[in-house]
Amino acid sequence: MAETRLHCDVLVAGAGPAGIAAAIAARRAGKQVVVVDDNPHPGGQIWRGSMSGAHSTSAAARKWLQRFRASGAELLSSTRIVTAPGANTVLAEHEGNAIHIHYDALVLATGARELLLPFPGWTLPGVMGAGGLQAMAKAGLPLRGKRVVVAGTGPLLLAVAAAFVHEGATVPGVFDQASRENITAFAASLLTRPSLLMQGAGYLATIKSWRYRQGWWPLCVHGEATLQSVVMTNGSDTVEIACDYLACGFHLVPNIELGALLHCRIQNGAIIANEHQQTSVANVFTAGEAAGIAGLPQALVEGEIAGAYAAGAGNQVRHLLRRRTALRKVAARMNHAYRLRPELRALPQADTLICRCEDVSWQQLQGFSGMRSAKIHTRCGMGPCQGRICGAAMQFLAGWEADTHRPPLYPVQLSTLLPLAAHDTTHLEESI
C-alpha cells in the first residue's frame, strides 16, 4: 500500500464527455488539471472504448479523446473518489492505494446511472440495464446470435438496440413505455435539430422500424436459473417473447452523491448549478448529467463552461451560455416525453425483491414512513450499492426521498483510510 498526495488547480471528477470538455477548457486557461475516473478508460458511459470494433467510437468521440490526451491534463483511471476528508480535499482509491487530492476548484462531472425498476423476475441473470448490456458488450460480452429484447424508456433504447444488431444480436423488439403521442411530439419538436432526427432514423433502419413499439412495458420475466422469456404489455394486450437477454432501463438518474457529500444543494435529484455551472459551494462546479439529464451535446457545452469558470477564465466561454440554455429546454421536453407511466408502480408483487444487495422484498417495505426508516428496519439500501439502485426505484415507486449520504461513496479497502507514516508518502512526480 502506498499513499500519494497531489495538489492541482482544477480537479475534475469523471472522465465522461462533460469531464473531458471541462478538463480541456481548464487546461486552455493554463491551469494544472487532474481528472479522476472510476473506469479503466476515459470516455464515460457513451464513449467507453469498444473492443470488437463493430461499434467503433464515433469520429466526434475520437476527436474529443485526442484533444483530451493532448491537453496535458493528468488522468487517473480506475480511481474512485471515496470521501472528502477535509476542506478542498478528496480521498481517492486506486487498486487499494490512497490518493489525497487537494484542489482549488472542483468540477463534478460524475454523470448518471440507469434507473432500474423492479418487476417479477428482474433479478434473474440475463436481465440487465439497457446501457448495462451495452457496456458489457463493449467490455467483451459476445452478443452474436443472442436474442435481446430492449425495453424501458428513453432515446437510449434505440441507440443500444442498433448497437446490439451491429454486434450480431437478434432484437425481436424495442419497447418504450412512453406513449406514441409523447414520443412523436418530442420528435416533431426536434425538427430544428435535424442531425438528431437523422440519427434516430438510422437506428430505426438498423433495427427495422416495425420492431419499435411505444406504450409497452415489461410485466414479468420467466426462467429458472437464467432468463427464458419476457412478458410485455400495453395495458390491454400481452405478448411473451423468448430471449437470452432483457436489456431494460428506465432512463437515467444523476450521480449526485459526491456533490451531496460536499454539501452542494440538490434539487429534483440533480446538483443545482447557476448559468456558470457553479454549485451552491463557491469553488465547486458541475456539468453534464450530474446537473440534470440532458444528453451529450449538453454535457459538452456545460463541461466547457464549468472548466473555464473553474479556471477563472469565464470570459472564454461567454458565447456558450445561450447555447446551454437552449439545450436545457430540449432536455426538459425530452424528460417530459419519457416521463414514467403510473402503471409501472404496480409491477412489483409482494415477493418481488426491491433491494438486490440485501434481498428485501416489496412486502417487507410496506408500512414505513420513508427510506431512512425502511432502511434501518429492513436493511433496504444497506448493502454495498448503498441504495443507488433500490433508493432510486423507491423514489419512483413510493415517492421516498433518498436517505442522507454517508461516506464512503463507494466501498473502500480499510487500508486506504489509514493515516500513513511519512516515509510511505510518494509525490506527484513519482507516482503518475
Place this chain on the structure above:
Amino acid sequence: MPDSVTIRIDGQTVRVPHGTSVAAAIMMNGGFCRTSVQGEPRSAVCGMGICFECRAAVNGVAQQRTCQITCVDEMQVVTHG
C-alpha cells in the same frame, strides 16, 4: 500485444480476447458472479460499477466489482462468494 489472455475462473482455465472485463468472462463462460443473501444466482446488471451484482473474488480479494476489472493473464477468479 497478444490478442488473448488466459485467466482461471473457479479453477477452470478460460481464454478471452484481450480487453475483456472479468464480468464478461464469467458470463461468457456460462457462470454467475455471486450468490445473493438468500441464495439466488446473480450476474452483472449495470455494467458500470454501480449495482454491485457482479461481485466475485479476484486474486484473493473478495467482493470485487468484476465489470470494472479487465482480465490479465494468470488472474484467479472465484465466483459465488
Place this chain on the structure above:
Amino acid sequence: MDFDSVVVGAGIVGSACAAELARAGMKVALVDIADPGLGATAAGMGHIVVMDDSPAQLALTHYSRQLWDALETSLTPACEYRRTGTLWIAADEEEMQEVLRKRALYTDNGVAAEAITADRLYELEPSLRRGMSGGLLVPDDGVVYAPAVARVLAMQACDAGAVPITGKVTAVGDGRVQLEGGAELRTRRIVVAAGEWSTRLLPDLPIRRRKGHLAITDRYPGMVRHQLVELGYLKSAHSISGDSVAFNIQPRSTGQLLIGSSRQYGAEDSGVDFALMQRMLARATEYMPALADLSIIRMWTGFRAATPNKLPLIGPWTADETVFLATGHEGLGITTSLATAALLSSYFAGRDSTIPIAPYLPANAEAAHA
C-alpha cells in the same frame, strides 16, 4: 386526563418504558417524531455488556442483561440477538492484572467471567495480532440489532393498549405535552425519554452530547466470533475529557464487522471527522491487522447522552412533579433500557424494584454534581 403516562421518545429506552407501563395496566401514549428506533438507537453498536465503572453501573447492567435473557423469546429474527460473549483483550501484563481484578469483581457479583491465556485467546480469535497477554471472557454478554428491538417493544406497548402518536413534542410540564401544530396531551405523568434531545425540552438536565464514530465492513462470515474490546479502553476511552479511540469490534449476524469506537465531547456537527475515524481504524488494525484488507461500506456517527456520573437519570425530575426522566444512558442505553423500564414501572407502582433505584434518581445525580 387523557393518559396516565405519556412517553416522549420511542428509542429503545422510551419503547421499553411504554411497553412496561402499558403492561402494568396504565393508559400510555408513546410519542416520537418518526418511526421507533431511529435516533441514537439506530446509531449505536448494540453490545449488551456488563460494565463495572461503579457499583451502581455494575448492578444496572447486570440486572438489565438478565432481563434481555427473559426478553429473548419474544424477539424477532430481525433483532439479531446472539450471546456472542465479550472478550476483553489484555495487550500487556499490566492489563492482565486488570483481567484478574475484573474477574474477581464479576464473580463476586454473580457474573460469569473467565480469565483467558494468550494461547486460548488465539484459539478463540485467530485474527488477533500476536503478542497479546490474554483476556477476560464474559460468556453471557451479547449482541443485538437495537432499532429492531425498539420496534418490537413499541409493538408490545401497542398490543398492551398504548397509543402511538407521531409528532414533535415542543414543550413538557405541568401534566401537559405540547405537540408541534398546537395539539396538547394531558397526562398524570410525563416520561422524557428523548435521548440526547431531552435537553431541548428540559434545558437544565445535566446531559452533554458525546459523539461517537462507527464503520462497518462488507460480509466476512466467521472472521470474528466474540465482541472484542481492548482493556486499555478503561485507560483511554473512559477518560472524561479529550477525544479518545479504542479497539472495539462486533460481529454482526450478517457476517459484517462493526468497528468502533470513539468518544468526543464538544463536537456538534454530525459529519464524520476523518482524522478521528483514521485514528479509530488505525487502533483497530493495531489489534487486528487483517482488518486492513476488508472493505468498509459505511461510516457514521451518533451522539450519546452523557451524565457527569456516567449513570442514567431514572425517576422524578426535581423541577416539576409531573415530569419523570428515562434518559442520560451514554454508551450503555441499549444494554440498560430494559432495567430502566423495570425500575420506572416499580417506582410508579410504589413497589420496591429488584435493584434499588436510588443511585439513578435525578435528585441524587444533582446532589453528587453540586
